Amino acid sequence: MPATIYRHSILVLLLVVLTALSAPAQQADAENCNLCHSLALLGIATPSEGLRSFEVTANAYRHSTHRNVICRDCHTDINVFPHPQEVAKVECYKACHITKPFALTGYSHAEQADAHAISAHGFNSEYSAEKNEAKPDCKYCHSNTFRNVVNDEALQESSQHCVRCHEGEGLAGVILHVSSHSGHRTAEASIDVVELCSSCHADQGHMKQFDVNLTQVGGYERHFHGKALKRGLNEVANCMDCHRNHLNLPAEDPNSSIHPNNIQQTCSANTYCHSDVSSKFAASAIHSEPTTQNNPILFYVEWGFIILTAGTMALLFAHIFLDFGRWVGDIWLRRKEK
Amino acid sequence: MSRDYTRFSLSQRLQHVFMFVPFIILVLTGFPIKFPESEFWSFIMSAAGGIENARIIHRFAAAVMILDFAFHILYVGYNLIKQRPSLADMHLVPNGRDGRNIIENLKYFLFLSDERPRFHKFSYLEKFDYWAVFWGMFIMAGSGIILWFPVLFSKFLPGIVIQIAYIAHSDEAMLALLAIIIWHFYNVHFNPRIWPANKVWYKGTLSEEEMEYEHPLELEEIKAREEASK
Known part of the structure; x- marks a missing residue:
């Protein structure tokens, strides 16, 4: 039947x-x-x-992300016992025995490592060895310690950011990932992302050796995104939302997510971000601190308000002070007369 | 014989209430975002139910305040058309007397004179309060609406307008808050001659003595008019 x-x-x-x-x-x-x-x-x-x-x-x-990966998947040249004295460092782009969900291909971080290699964070042959060393490698951002500090609450709040790492996989890819990896501590809270990026970019001494804007973190923090995130509004953009996760490129690079040709799309990349933005809107999304050079109009508007506020309050304070002085003086005079 | 003189009509008193209640709510829900690391504002933010609630409350209060201001503009416009007052009868318009009053008041403050300036219906302090709010409303509501719908406004305004709106909203809010809690509160609460409060905002009337002290010129004019109509 x-x-x-x-x-x-x-x-x-x-x-x-x-x-x-x-x-x-x-x-x-x-x-x-x-x-x-x-x-x-x-x-x-x-x-x-x-x-x-x-x-x-x-x-x-x-409790780490790699809890299901056997040790020798990453520590590949440990094949004998006792182990050799000199072993190679773990390389993230090597394929391991984990298979992609519902696929039979071996999993590796090669795709991410390739993007990182050509990004601003990748190896630059024009730089000295020391300067290249000062740039973040895979493990700088993806240390297990960083993953472990994420508590379950933050994980839940940041789950909307899944698509950030799985760009191009579409909804089906996201569902597959979530269903097979649910419970993995792989998504960071936005505030942790900002903290991680700031660990280098807010360090003026460290960043001076590179040709980058030194006011990026300060500019983000004074912008609405930075302030609202500190107050717990997790839907606002963190660093990676606009600058990508691995393919971080300078604005001059035509492949950059913040190149003038692409920034419009970047602002509306996620459904919870700004939809249907104009090129004018995208052009306003600067988060450096205004100076007479980079943004004179904003610089003078800001100073105009500071002078207006200070000037007005100085006059009002003076008036209050004089008014109160006359009142005190009158009491003093009356006492003297008695 | 002592009698009361009407200073603010019921409509005017309500316009003030519908301005200051949203003002307080807007400050409490806005400043925690201006100062995201301040412990004091953290407490206010959690009392408001977190940033997500605060943003909704902020926009609701803003709508009430903007409607109140729009009503005020219509109210003033209607009365201007209906009454067609002469410039001398538009008591809120700054004039030469304000300049003289400022000098007289400064002399009084510095014990160079024992005569207080004789104010009409609105002293220069009160005119300042009125026009400060008037200017502030355009800055705050204008920038606030742009920040409410940034994508929409950037379709026809250059991107820098959003950045200017952001700074204007934040900085003008600071000026407005300082002006209210220091200047306005001194004039209507903390001034020892007024303490604890000037009750005219809900009573709507001033006594003969209060009129004599604060608005002697107006009182004189009222009495002269009554004398003439007898």
Whole structure:
């Protein structure tokens, strides 16, 4: 009977969903690395590096983004025991054994690493080794510590930012991601993004070596986006909303999200941002602090208001002071007469 | 015999109420965003129910205030057309007497004279209050509406107008708040001759003594008119 088939198919569907949901997470420590690496005293002492701990705090690891990735997926050249003394640093663009949800291809961060390589943050052959070293690599922004500080509340609020990292994947991609990775602590709260970017960009001493605007962070903080975000309005744009997550390019670059040709689209990139903006609107989205050079009109408007306010209040204060003085003086005179 | 003199009609008193109640709400919901790191304004912001609620309340209060101001403009326009007053009868228009009053008052403050200036219906202080709010309304409502609909306005106005509106709204708000809590409150509350409050804003009337002290010229004119019509 059709009704029975219908009922059965629902049951089957339910079973499939339940099985999928209850499937055990991939055993991250399948190779039992923590047998040794959970020991607090595990480490070496070398004359050059001093004490170096090899302890992996189990709790910190279990709550990190990479909790389902087995150790050797990233630490690729550890193949023998005892391990070699010199091992290569972890490279984020290497493929690991995690598969993309509902796909059989190996997962890697190559796409992100490629974007980063050609971005303003990537390696620049004209720069000295020291100057290149001063730029953020994958691990600077994506340290597990940074991920771990995100509490569940912030995660929920920032879930609207999913599309930021999954640009071009469309709604289906987002749903697949959310359904398979729900609970992963991968989305940062906007305020953390601003804090992360500010850790370099607000440091004038650090940024002076690069040819960038030193007032960007201050300009953002005095703009509505920066102020409202501090007050907890998470829908406002943070740094990455306009400057992208990996392909951060200077405004002069035609591929940049903030190039005059693209900025209009950037303002309306997310559905919760400004829809249907004009080129004039996009041209107003500057967040540097106005000076006589970069924005003379705004500079003088601002000073005009400061002078108007100070001048008006000075006159009003003087009037109050004189008025009150006469009142006090009258009392004093009357007492003297008595 | 002591009697009361009408100073503000019911309509005028209500116009004042519908101006200052939204003003207080606008300050409480706006300044926490102007000073996002201030602990004091954090307390106000949480009392308002967080920034998302505060933004809605702010716009509602703004709408009430703008409607009140629009009503005032119509009210003034209607009365100008209906009564066709001479310039001398438009008591809020600044004139030469204000200049003389300022000098007289300064002399009085500095004990160079014991004569207080004799004010008509509106002293130069009150005229300043009125025109300060008048100018402030255009700045605050104009910039506020632009910031409310920035995408719409930037379709026909250059982008810098939004930036100017942002600065104007924030800075003029500061000026308005300072002028109200320092200047206006001194004149109607903290002035020791007035303390604790000038009650005319809800009573609408002044006593004979108050008229004699604050608006002697007006009182003189009222009495002369009554004498003439007898």
